[in-house]
Every structure is written in structure tokens, then in C-alpha cells.
Amino acid sequence: KQEVTQIPAALSVPEGENLVLNCSFTDSAIYNLQWFRQDPGKGLTSLLLIQSSQREQTSGRLNASLDKSSGRSTLYIAASQPGDSATYLCAVKVDSSYKLIFGSGTRLLVRP
Amino acid sequence: GAVVSQHPSRVICKSGTSVKIECRSLDFQATTMFWYRQFPKQSLMLMATSNEGSKATYEQGVEKDKFLINHASLTLSTLTVTSAHPEDSSFYICSARPLEAYTEAFFGQGTRLTVV
Numbered sequence: 001k002q003e004v005t006q007i008p009a010a011l012s013v014p015e016g017e018n019l020v021l022n023c024s025f026t027d028s029a030i031y032n033l034q035w036f037r038q039d040p041g042k043g044l045t046s047l048l049l050i051q052s053s054q055r056e057q058t059s060g061r062l063n064a065s066l067d068k069s070s071g072r073s074t075l076y077i078a079a080s081q082p083g084d085s086a087t088y089l090c091a092v093k094v095d096s097s098y099k100l101i102f103g104s105g106t107r108l109l110v111r112p
Numbered sequence: 113g114a115v116v117s118q119h120p121s122r123v124i125c126k127s128g129t130s131v132k133i134e135c136r137s138l139d140f141q142a143t144t145m146f147w148y149r150q151f152p153k154q155s156l157m158l159m160a161t162s163n164e165g166s167k168a169t170y171e172q173g174v175e176k177d178k179f180l181i182n183h184a185s186l187t188l189s190t191l192t193v194t195s196a197h198p199e200d201s202s203f204y205i206c207s208a209r210p211l212e213a214y215t216e217a218f219f220g221q222g223t224r225l226t227v228v
Contacts, residue, residue: 004155034216043118043205043221044156089155098144098209098217102155 002027006103021075023090028068031093038087080110118220133191133223135206141186142208150203196227
């Protein structure tokens with residue numbers, strides 16, 4: 001059974017720092033992996049999607065990497081800003097049904 | 113990106129009553145919609161998958177008679193929590209997958225249900 005774990009559970013950094021969020025999954029047979037942002041009491045915003053054949057994806061200050069063989073993904077946020085404060089969730093798609101299995105998230109606080 | 117709208121965004125109901133949550137794809141047709149539940153500080157857990165015009169597929173441990181799902185059209189799925197109890201209080205989020213192949217699902221903004 002696929003399990004997705006995210007560490008740390010919470011992270012507080014001063015504005016301007018570069019930071020890395022980690023996601024690990026137990027079964028390397030995945031279709032893709034997505035990183036989402038969730039603001040308090042809100043839905044999900046997709047940030048980056050990495051197909052199983054890809055190693056990384058970039059969007060602005062965000063860079064996500066994928067190492068299927070080791071079951072790991074990282075989300076790198078450069079020059080963090082207070083507006084980046086949110087919960088970041090990773091999720092893997094395990095088959096063609098489009099079902100996603102989510103990690104428990106990392107709550108990020110970027111202090112001004 | 114594509115827009116998925118959930119209504120209501122917040123609802124408070126009395127124990128024993130039923131609550132209906134709507135999930136609409138506003139600018140695309142969705143063959144498949146997914147319903148997730150999220151407890152405080154926990155991750156999203158898939159409850160069920162609904163396909164337009166057919167019965168929903170429920171995940172293990174989810175009571176189909178308590179969580180009624182209807183997907184009557186390509187743009188609307190509804191989740192009805194029947195005989196709600198305080199332990200059903202949670203954040204419910206839907207996602208919808210467009211008809212086009214190889215397109216990922218888009219998420220609604222969620223519904224906060226509080227049963228008192």
C-alpha cells in the first residue's frame with residue numbers, strides 16, 4: 001500500500017531564506033507526483049507536477065525534483081516571502097484512475 | 113486554469129440532519145469527480161470516485177449509505193452527508209477531471225462542515 005510522508009511537519013523561516021520541503025513515498029511505481037499549496041480553510045492550488053519520467057520541474061521561485069528509485073521528492077523555494085506561508089502538500093498518482101494519495105503536509109511560516 | 117466551484121463554502125447543521133455539498137466544473141466537462149475529506153492538521157483522504165451516469169466507487173471504510181454521491185451531469189456532482197453527527201465535522205474537498213486525456217484533476221475550494 002502506497003504511503004506518502006512529508007517532513008518537516010512544520011517549518012518557520014525568516015523572509016529571504018531558501019528552503020527545502022521533503023516528500024517520500026513507499027512504492028516507486030507512480031505515474032506522477034504533484035506539489036500543492038493550501039491556504040488555511042481553502043482548497044488546493046497545484047504548484048508543480050512531475051511525470052514519472054521526469055527528474056524536475058521549475059516554476060518561478062519553485063523547483064521540484066523527483067527521484068523515483070529512492071521514493072523521494074523535494075520542493076525548493078528560493079528567496080522565501082511572507083506570502084509563501086501556507087501548507088504544502090505532495091501527492092502521488094498511483095494508477096490511471098487519477099486517484100491521488102496525499103502526504104500530511106508541511107506548514108510553512110515565513111516571518112517578515 | 114480550469115475552475116471547480118464548491119457550494120457552500122461553510123455550513124453548520126444540527127446533528128441528525130442531512131447536508132448537501134455541490135461540486136461544479138465551471139468551464140469544462142468532467143467525466144470523473146473525486147471527493148476527499150480532511151480532518152484538522154491531517155492530509156486529504158479520498159472518500160469516493162464518481163463517474164457521470166454511474167454509481168460512485170467508495171474507498172474502504174467509507175459508508176456509502178451515509179455519504180450519498182450523485183453525478184448526474186458532466187459538470188455537477190453532489191455529496192450528501194445523511195444523518196450527520198459531530199464526528200462528520202470536517203473539510204470536504206472535491207476535484208474534477210476534464211474529459212481530455214492526460215489532464216490532471218482540478219480542486220474546488222472546499223466546504224467546512226460543522227455538525228452541532
